[in-house]
Amino acid sequence: MTGSQNKANAISSWILFRVLWRSFFIQAASNFERMQNVGVCFCMTPALRALYSGDDLNNALKRHLQFFNTHPYMSGALIGASIRIEEDIANGIRHPDDVCNFKRYMMGPMAAIGDSFFWASLRPFAAAWAVMGVLSGILWAPIGFLVLFNLCHLGLRTFGLFYGYRDGEQICERIHRLGLVRIADRTHYLAALFLGATAAIFADRAMHSQFKLADGVEPFLLFSMMLIFLLGLKRSLSMVSLLYIAAFGTASLVMFLNSAFPIM
Amino acid sequence: MVDFSLDLALVAGVSGLLSLDRRAAFQFMASQPLVAVSLLGFIFNETALGLMLGAYLQLLWMSCVLFGSNVPRNDTLASVTIAGAVFLYGRHVGEIDPAIWCLAILIGAPICIAGQWLDIKLDHLNLGLATQADEAAQTGDTRKIAFLIFLALIRTFFANSSATAVFTASMLYLLTGLQGVLTANWTDVLGVIGLYLIPSLGIAVALSMLRHRRGIVLASITFAVVAAILTQGYSA
Numbered sequence: 254m255t256g257s258q259n260k261a262n263a264i265s266s267w268i269l270f271r272v273l274w275r276s277f278f279i280q281a282a283s284n285f286e287r288m289q290n291v292g293v294c295f296c297m298t299p300a301l302r303a304l305y306s307g308d309d310l311n312n313a314l315k316r317h318l319q320f321f322n323t324h325p326y327m328s329g330a331l332i333g334a335s336i337r338i339e340e341d342i343a344n345g346i347r348h349p350d351d352v353c354n355f356k357r358y359m360m361g362p363m364a365a366i367g368d369s370f371f372w373a374s375l376r377p378f379a380a381a382w383a384v385m386g387v388l389s390g391i392l393w394a395p396i397g398f399l400v401l402f403n404l405c406h407l408g409l410r411t412f413g414l415f416y417g418y419r420d421g422e423q424i425c426e427r428i429h430r431l432g433l434v435r436i437a438d439r440t441h442y443l444a445a446l447f448l449g450a451t452a453a454i455f456a457d458r459a460m461h462s463q464f465k466l467a468d469g470v471e472p473f474l475l476f477s478m479m480l481i482f483l484l485g486l487k488r489s490l491s492m493v494s495l496l497y498i499a500a501f502g503t504a505s506l507v508m509f510l511n512s513a514f515p516i517m
Numbered sequence: 518m519v520d521f522s523l524d525l526a527l528v529a530g531v532s533g534l535l536s537l538d539r540r541a542a543f544q545f546m547a548s549q550p551l552v553a554v555s556l557l558g559f560i561f562n563e564t565a566l567g568l569m570l571g572a573y574l575q576l577l578w579m580s581c582v583l584f585g586s587n588v589p590r591n592d593t594l595a596s597v598t599i600a601g602a603v604f605l606y607g608r609h610v611g612e613i614d615p616a617i618w619c620l621a622i623l624i625g626a627p628i629c630i631a632g633q634w635l636d637i638k639l640d641h642l643n644l645g646l647a648t649q650a651d652e653a654a655q656t657g658d659t660r661k662i663a664f665l666i667f668l669a670l671i672r673t674f675f676a677n678s679s680a681t682a683v684f685t686a687s688m689l690y691l692l693t694g695l696q697g698v699l700t701a702n703w704t705d706v707l708g709v710i711g712l713y714l715i716p717s718l719g720i721a722v723a724l725s726m727l728r729h730r731r732g733i734v735l736a737s738i739t740f741a742v743v744a745a746i747l748t749q750g751y752s753a
Contacts, residue, residue, distance in 0.1 A: 281541045282650075282669040284643035288586060291643075291650045295666050298659045307657070314654035314662070318647070322586060325544055364585065372582040376546070377726045380575055383551055387572045392564070395555045395571065402546050438728075445732035448723050449739025451576075455716035456740075457747040464708050472744045475717050476737075482721030483733070492577060492722050493626045499714050500623055504706045511702050 263303045263343070264336060264418065271299040272332060273414050279328050288322035293332065293356075300336045304343040313339065316353055323360040324367025329410040330424045331359055333417020341421075359425055366433055374437035374444070375405055381447035388454045452479060521609050524561075528601035529682040531557060532594065536677030539593045540583065540636070541670055550574035550596035557597065561604040563613070570600055570618055576719025577622075578629065580726055588640065591632020598681055599625035602688035610693050616704045617692060619711035624691055628684050635680055643669055 279292035294317040301313045323331060338355055341347040379401045386394030417424040456472035478499075485495050531553075539548035547553065551571040558567010578592035599621045606621075607613040646665045653661035699707075724733055 277543045278541070278666050278670070280544075281666045281673075282643045282646045283540070283640060284647050285586070285640050286644055287647055291647055291662065291665060291669075294650060294654070295662050298662060302659060311654060311657045314657065314659070315651075318650055318654055368582075368584050372584060373726065373728070376549075376582070377579060377723060380549065380551060380579060381723060384572045384575055387551070387555075387568045392568065395552045395568070398549070399546060399552060406545070441727050441729060441732050442735055445724070445727055445736040446739050448720055449736035450743045452716070452720045452736070452740045453743035453747060455712075455720070456744050459712045459716075460748070462708075462712055464705070464712050469748070471713075472740075472748075475713055476740060478713060478717035479721050479724070482718045483724055486580075486721055486725040492580070492718065493630065496577075496623070496626055496715075496718055499718065500710055503710055503714055504703075507706045507709055508702055511705065 264300055264340060265303075268299045268303055269333070269336075269415060269418060272296055272336065273329065273411060275299070276325075276329055276332060276410065276414065279325050287318070287320045289325075289328070290318050290321050293321045293328070294318050296328070296332050297335065297339070300339060304339055309343075312349070313342075316349060319353060319356075321356060321360060323364040324371065326371055326406050326410055327363040327367040327413065327428070330413030330417040330428055331356060331363055333414040333419075334359075334421050334424045336418050337421040355422060359422075362425070363428070366428065370433040370437045371406070374440040375402060378440040378444040378447070381444045381451065385447045385451045385454065388451060388458075452476070521605070524605055524608060525601075525682055525686060527560065528557065528597065528605065528685055529678040531560065532597040532601070532681035533674040533678035535593050535597060536673055537670060539591075541673045548593040550578055550592055553593055554596050554600040557600045557604060561608060563604055563607060566603070566607075566613060566618070567600065570603065571596070573622070573715055573719060574599065576723050577626075577715065579719070579723040581629070588633055588636050590629035591636055592629055594632035594635070594677060594680060594684075595625055595627075595629035598628050598684040598688060601681065601685040602692060605685065605689050606692050610689070611696070614704075615711045616699060616707040617696065619707040619715070620695060620699075621688065621692060622715060623710070624688055625684075631680070631684070632677075635676055639673055639676060642672065 275296040275298070279289050279296060282291035283289055294314055297317045298314070301310060305313050335352050335356060338347060338352040342349050342352065379398045382401070383394040383398035386397065391397070413424065413428065416427060420427060452475065453472070456475045459471040459475060482495055482499070486492070535548040535553050537543070538545055547556070551574070554571035554574055555564070555567045558564050558570070574596045578590065578596065581589040581592040583589060602625065603613055603618050603621045606617060646669055650662050650665055653665070724736055727733060
């Protein structure tokens with residue numbers, strides 16, 4: 254640990270901001286072997302340079318080039334806590350393996366929370382709202398989508414990094430207490446509401462188009478097709494194959510009807 | 518010809534930037550079809566069409582999510598290519614009607630698979646960067662590690678821009694060719710596909726993301742209530 258002792262308070266807010274900025278590129282060099290390892294090492298560099306020099310810096314860089322894969326928005330928390338552990342290592346309080354073990358054990362659970370909250374809940378919810386907004390004539394709905402999503406994204410990234418540095422490993426408990434999984438569960442219902450309304454707007458558009466079928470049949474047709482497609486998707490058929498199968502079926506049907514019942 | 522090339526370069530450039538947002542940098546979700554296509558529509562002065570097309574494409578690719586180490590279909594590349602071809606058609610070939618954008622979606626949907634293949638190839642190429650990062654760490658060369666990140670970003674940008682340029686130009690060529698042979702029957706078919714098939718498939722894809730069956734029931738009830746209100750509104 255030569256040249257690395259007595260590094261208490263070596264990490265300034267400016268360094269943390271630099272780490273935060275770099276955390277936006279965590280997936281830039283993502284690869285199949287060690288996933289986000291180059292990105293994490295790049296993020297940690299300003300903090301590691303403040304804590305170490307010489308061989309200690311080389312060893313610290315190598316520690317952070319090991320396998321790493323988590324949700325990109327949750328990486329702030331893990332990186333913040335890792336910086337705290339590195340500070341302890343530099344001060345001789347902890348063993349260098351501690352930071353590797355912390356990342357190894359926590360990246361999976363953090364990824365699960367991030368996937369569940371951001372990818373599986375917030376994104377569909379915000380997108381469903383924005384699509385409904387666009388179809389209802391709210392022209393700024395895409396901007397609303399970005400604002401809504403990024404308030405949570407940037408908030409959690411920044412909170413995670415700064416509180417992660419302050420609390421160390423306790424950040425995981427803090428994130429757990431935010432109840433993101435419970436919130437995610439509730440946003441599913443809101444997304445369902447918006448999607449139902451969106452489908453009704455589509456049905457209304459069909460009813461007032463040149464391709465309307467008969468009074469009131471369009472919503473039933475749209476709803477039935479929706480359920481058939483949903484069944485197909487649940488049976489692992491891809492969206493593209495369903496699109497082509499249905500397009501082929503529609504083309505055959507319309508051609509047949511046009512030839513069997515020509516409009517005079 | 519110069520105008521067309523500049524427009525194509527603009528579409529490719531926007532696509533390259535959005536591809537960075539998709540995976541490599543920031544991930545502000547500007548690469549989501551709704552935002553990306555609306556942005557292109559705004560650039561090409563087709564804001565209303567951009568918003569509408571973006572909404573359709575957003576629903577169709579709602580389930581493209583980067584879970585864990587999974588590489589999903591590339592919704593950004595497909596959406597930008599479809600929208601780019603439609604807007605370039607409107608600017609350089611003729612008027613955009615529902616048959617044209619519907620045809621563009623049908624032709625352009627498989628591009629998401631090509632985009633997925635491109636993402637996998639880029640991930641394989643990044644393995645070389647990881648090895649170079651190991652060498653840089655041996656000597657404590659932190660500038661080299663930063664340069665590797667920059668290299669990965671540049672590579673992602675150019676790979677996606679080039680793919681968009683090639684796909685958009687090919688799709689525009691196809692659209693122009695097919696438009697000439699579209700009979701009234703085919704216009705009807707595309708109209709029905711655009712009005713019924715694509716929205717219902719899009720909603721189904723979005724509903725398949727819901728974890729609870731109760732969500733689907735709730736969506737069905739909302740559908741019935743809103744549809745009834747809208748119908749009543751018109752009859753009143």
